[in-house]
Each structure stands twice: as C-alpha cells, then as structure tokens.
Amino acid sequence: MLEVGLNNYRMRQLNKELIMSLVWRHKVLTKSHISRLTNLTIPAVTNILDELLEEKLICHSQQNLSSRGVGSGSYSLPNTLPMTLCLNVAPTKIESQLVDFQLNPVGELQIKTIEAKTPAELLNSIMKLFNGYKAKHARNEIQLAIALHGQVDPEAGVSQNMPQAPWKEHVEVKYLLEEKLNCNVMIDNDCIMLALAEKWLGxxxxxxxxxxxxxxxxxxxxxxxxxxxxxxxxxxxxxxxxxxxxxxxxxxxxxxxxxxxxxxxxxxxxxxxxxxxxxxxxxxxxxxxxxxxxxxxxxxxxxxxxxxxxxxxxxxxxxxxxxxxxxxxxxxxxxxxxxxxxxxxxxxxxxxxxxxxxxxxxxxxxxxxxxxxxxxLTRQQQLMGIAYLYVEESLSEFRF
Known part of the structure; x- marks a missing residue:
C-alpha cells in the first residue's frame, strides 16, 4: 500500500530541515524571526528549537538581537563544528579559502601555481597545502571540501576525468586524502561549487x-x-x-x-x-x-x-x-x-x-x-560554495 501525505514525524523532520537551513544561511536568528520566515507559530518553533538544542545541532545565547521588548535570546550554530578548507583544484593551480564553523571566511583567498604531472603529485600538493593551514590553526579541526575540474563521482570520491591533466586514469581523491590526512574530505565538480555558491550566498x-x-x-x-x-x-x-x-x-x-x-x-x-x-x-x-x-x-x-x-x-x-x-x-x-x-x-x-x-x-x-x-559573486564567495557540500549532507539526514 502506498503511503499518502505526510505523517507528523515526517512533517516535523521537514520543519527541522527548514529551520536548520535558515540558521546556516543567516548564522544567527531569534525565535520570532524564525517564526516569520517559516510561517510557523511560536510554540511550534519553540518545540523544534528545543529538539535541535537537545541534538546539539544548534546553540542558544541569552543575547538579544533587538532592543525592542523582552526577547528570548538567539540561536546559532555550535562553535564545536570544524573549520573547512575549500579548494578548487586543477593540475596547474590550486585556489584555497579557509572558512570557520559558520562558513565565514578566515583570511584571504590564496592561489598556488603547481605542475602536477601525475595524480600522486597533485595529491601531494593538496596535502602540503592542507598541512600548512593545519599548522596555523593547530587547535581547530579542519575538514576538506574540494572542487575538481571535469567529471567527478562525489559518492565514491573519485575524479573520473580531469581534462587538463596529463593522466587519464581515475583518482580516488577522497579515500587517499582521508587516509593520509585523517580528516573528512568531500569532493565534487567545480560547477557544483558555483551552483552551491549561488544557492547559499547569492x-x-x-x-x-x-x-x-x-x-x-x-x-x-x-x-x-x-x-x-x-x-x-x-x-x-x-x-x-x-x-x-x-x-x-x-x-x-x-x-x-x-x-x-x-x-x-x-x-x-x-x-x-x-x-x-x-x-x-x-x-x-x-x-x-x-x-x-x-x-x-x-x-x-x-x-x-x-x-x-x-x-x-x-x-x-x-x-x-x-x-x-x-x-x-x-x-x-x-x-x-x-x-x-x-x-x-x-x-x-x-x-x-x-x-x-x-x-x-x-x-x-x-x-x-x-x-x-x-x-x-566574488571569486572568494565562489570558492566558499564547495563548503556547502557538508551543509547539504547534514540537511539531507532529516529526509530519511
């Protein structure tokens, strides 16, 4: 028998996804602001926020964003989330931009010229760059989000074809980097990076x-x-x-x-x-x-x-x-x-x-x-788009 409509649990999950997407987009929100953006009642918003707090997906501050009336504080992402190093990778160049736990930029966009003649040389350039950022932010966990030119299998984490590269074989970018760097890695095509940047930052x-x-x-x-x-x-x-x-x-x-x-x-x-x-x-x-x-x-x-x-x-x-x-x-x-x-x-x-x-x-x-x-969007914003692979993944968990 086919399931028709949405039961209460599924509707609640969709509303949690909606509220989390607003928190990722706006960074800091009040309960009343969430209510206006979602058309949910204050009691409904309160119940969902309480669940998200219990699941440690958001945190609460007593600081009010408005001086008008008596507020109930504000809600934001927990600062325990990792930083993300955003990379746009080609065999001749790597662009990099570090972002904090809220996906705000940390420092300026960096461009490094490389001459990778083999997949191993390309991966070594990525690892060297990552370790340089890690040394500067030793107290922070850093995860990688990588945009690659050409055809990419994001599920397997494989670069299937990189047109500018002198090699033709598939490269298991995600597996090899996670093994060497002991950090989370997500990869996708550079056009996906631009699409995510437009969706979240445009x-x-x-x-x-x-x-x-x-x-x-x-x-x-x-x-x-x-x-x-x-x-x-x-x-x-x-x-x-x-x-x-x-x-x-x-x-x-x-x-x-x-x-x-x-x-x-x-x-x-x-x-x-x-x-x-x-x-x-x-x-x-x-x-x-x-x-x-x-x-x-x-x-x-x-x-x-x-x-x-x-x-x-x-x-x-x-x-x-x-x-x-x-x-x-x-x-x-x-x-x-x-x-x-x-x-x-x-x-x-x-x-x-x-x-x-x-x-x-x-x-x-x-x-x-x-x-x-x-x-x-600026080039910095374009590059930051690849970090939203992690946001999209986290939001998809509410749909199951």
Missing amino acids: TNEKKDFCVINVDYGIGSSFIINGSVYRGSLYGSGQIGHTIVNPDGMACSCGRYGCLETVASLNAIKKKVRTWLKTHADVTPDVIEGFNTEQLITLWREREPTVYKLVEDGANAIGLSLYNFLNILNINQIWFYGRSCQFGQQWLDTIIHNVVINPFDPANSIKKNATQIEFGQ
Missing part, C-alpha cells in the same frame, strides 16, 4: 536555476527544486559536450564537433594560434605564449579573425542553451568563468539565440521571462 531566490562556467572548457550545473541535480552517473550539466557540428573538430571526449571545440577559451586560443602561424612576422615564442588576456584584447580591438571566432562561439553557446531551456524550462542562468571578460556584447550574442524560447511568456517584460546574466 541573492537569487528561485528554486530552479543554472550556472554555466565558460573557461578552459564549458560546464554547467543545475539547481532544480532547491537541490543540485547530478544525474545517476554524475554527468548532468555536460553542456560542453553537446554536439553543435557533427563534422567539426575532435573533442577530448572522443566525439566530434562538441560545443567545447567551438566556444571554450582553449579551443578559441588554439584556432588563433593556428591563424598566427600564417603571419611571417610572428615568432614561434609569441604563438606558443599566446594567452587569454591577449585574446580578450584582440576581441576588444575587433580584430576580424578573432572577433568572428568569439562571435561564432557565443552563437553556439546560445543555441545549445536554447535546447537545454526547452528541455528543463529553467529561466534563470548565471554565467561565470574567464570568458565573461568578453563583456556584455558577448553575453548579448548568447541571449539573442535564447530569447526565441517558445516557453517564455509572450511579454518578455514579465518577471518570469528567461534571465541570463553574469554571476555577481
């Missing part, structure tokens, strides 16, 4: 949205009904491997004509280097050293060849995104990545290919029409 209140990262490659991540959608094989969001030209260039995935071969920074720079070889006055060193900053400069100067390559890429992104929108009907899109430096004209080209979405309201002025914008 101003967007929609439960359905998408983030797209256009950089070395092109990745995306979806938040559907407030939850990250990964797919059963953790391959959701591989917009960069949608085929836009079956007769196009070979892609690293083994197929031909993927979006990444047309619109990623890596692909465009390769094509520009090929074009530069036709110029007798351009030396091999200049061609080899051609970088993203030079590409963007040529774009802004409207150099014809570069301008067309970037425009073609933007058009291809827009058409691919149009197809995604028709399938999922998500109408809030945030763009991140170094390609955002191409500016508003680049974004407008993408938008032009999306506004014909037949599922948008006829009047595009309506607030529910598709919104495609540059993400506004």
Whole structure:
C-alpha cells in the first residue's frame, strides 16, 4: 500500500530541515524571526528549537538581537563544528579559502601555481597545502571540501576525468586524502561549487536555476527544486559536450564537433594560434605564449579573425542553451568563468539565440521571462560554495 501525505514525524523532520537551513544561511536568528520566515507559530518553533538544542545541532545565547521588548535570546550554530578548507583544484593551480564553523571566511583567498604531472603529485600538493593551514590553526579541526575540474563521482570520491591533466586514469581523491590526512574530505565538480555558491550566498531566490562556467572548457550545473541535480552517473550539466557540428573538430571526449571545440577559451586560443602561424612576422615564442588576456584584447580591438571566432562561439553557446531551456524550462542562468571578460556584447550574442524560447511568456517584460546574466559573486564567495557540500549532507539526514 502506498503511503499518502505526510505523517507528523515526517512533517516535523521537514520543519527541522527548514529551520536548520535558515540558521546556516543567516548564522544567527531569534525565535520570532524564525517564526516569520517559516510561517510557523511560536510554540511550534519553540518545540523544534528545543529538539535541535537537545541534538546539539544548534546553540542558544541569552543575547538579544533587538532592543525592542523582552526577547528570548538567539540561536546559532555550535562553535564545536570544524573549520573547512575549500579548494578548487586543477593540475596547474590550486585556489584555497579557509572558512570557520559558520562558513565565514578566515583570511584571504590564496592561489598556488603547481605542475602536477601525475595524480600522486597533485595529491601531494593538496596535502602540503592542507598541512600548512593545519599548522596555523593547530587547535581547530579542519575538514576538506574540494572542487575538481571535469567529471567527478562525489559518492565514491573519485575524479573520473580531469581534462587538463596529463593522466587519464581515475583518482580516488577522497579515500587517499582521508587516509593520509585523517580528516573528512568531500569532493565534487567545480560547477557544483558555483551552483552551491549561488544557492547559499547569492541573492537569487528561485528554486530552479543554472550556472554555466565558460573557461578552459564549458560546464554547467543545475539547481532544480532547491537541490543540485547530478544525474545517476554524475554527468548532468555536460553542456560542453553537446554536439553543435557533427563534422567539426575532435573533442577530448572522443566525439566530434562538441560545443567545447567551438566556444571554450582553449579551443578559441588554439584556432588563433593556428591563424598566427600564417603571419611571417610572428615568432614561434609569441604563438606558443599566446594567452587569454591577449585574446580578450584582440576581441576588444575587433580584430576580424578573432572577433568572428568569439562571435561564432557565443552563437553556439546560445543555441545549445536554447535546447537545454526547452528541455528543463529553467529561466534563470548565471554565467561565470574567464570568458565573461568578453563583456556584455558577448553575453548579448548568447541571449539573442535564447530569447526565441517558445516557453517564455509572450511579454518578455514579465518577471518570469528567461534571465541570463553574469554571476555577481566574488571569486572568494565562489570558492566558499564547495563548503556547502557538508551543509547539504547534514540537511539531507532529516529526509530519511
């Protein structure tokens, strides 16, 4: 017999999850504030808070947040929770940001250049970085939250494919680091990091949205009904491997004509280097050293060849995104990545290919029409998003 509706226990668990998510988001809350945000009565809120206090998931302070009236103190996360070291890891660079038990930043974002030629060298760089933070905060427990480029199995803690890496084998990142460092480790894709950052630190209140990262490659991540959608094989969001030209260039995935071969920074720079070889006055060193900053400069100067390559890429992104929108009907899109430096004209080209979405309201002025914008979170905030893997895990425990 199928269970219908919600019994009292399940409803109570959902309300506990709701209140805990508010505490994680707002850091410190009063009972009356929780009541207003949840539309629960004060007695109902009191009972749930008492349970959360008994379970040591929150703590209570007699300090009132308002001088008006007689308050009942405030509620926050216990300071016994560990700090989290947030890492964004690639074979050539590791970005790091430490956060405290409430996921507030501790210190500044750090960037370390590395040259990892093997998985062991990459793991050694991570361990060395972790031990440096641990030495500075010896009295605190520190856990790791790691964002990795490419396809990741977050359940097994395995990096399945890292496009920039010289190796092709799977790497058991979670198991190996937990064994060596004796700390908790969670890993996921770098686009999941951006999606979680938008969900928890952004101003967007929609439960359905998408983030797209256009950089070395092109990745995306979806938040559907407030939850990250990964797919059963953790391959959701591989917009960069949608085929836009079956007769196009070979892609690293083994197929031909993927979006990444047309619109990623890596692909465009390769094509520009090929074009530069036709110029007798351009030396091999200049061609080899051609970088993203030079590409963007040529774009802004409207150099014809570069301008067309970037425009073609933007058009291809827009058409691919149009197809995604028709399938999922998500109408809030945030763009991140170094390609955002191409500016508003680049974004407008993408938008032009999306506004014909037949599922948008006829009047595009309506607030529910598709919104495609540059993400506004700082790089520090983006990196902090990966720490919310632990928050999402803790909240999921209320659903069983």
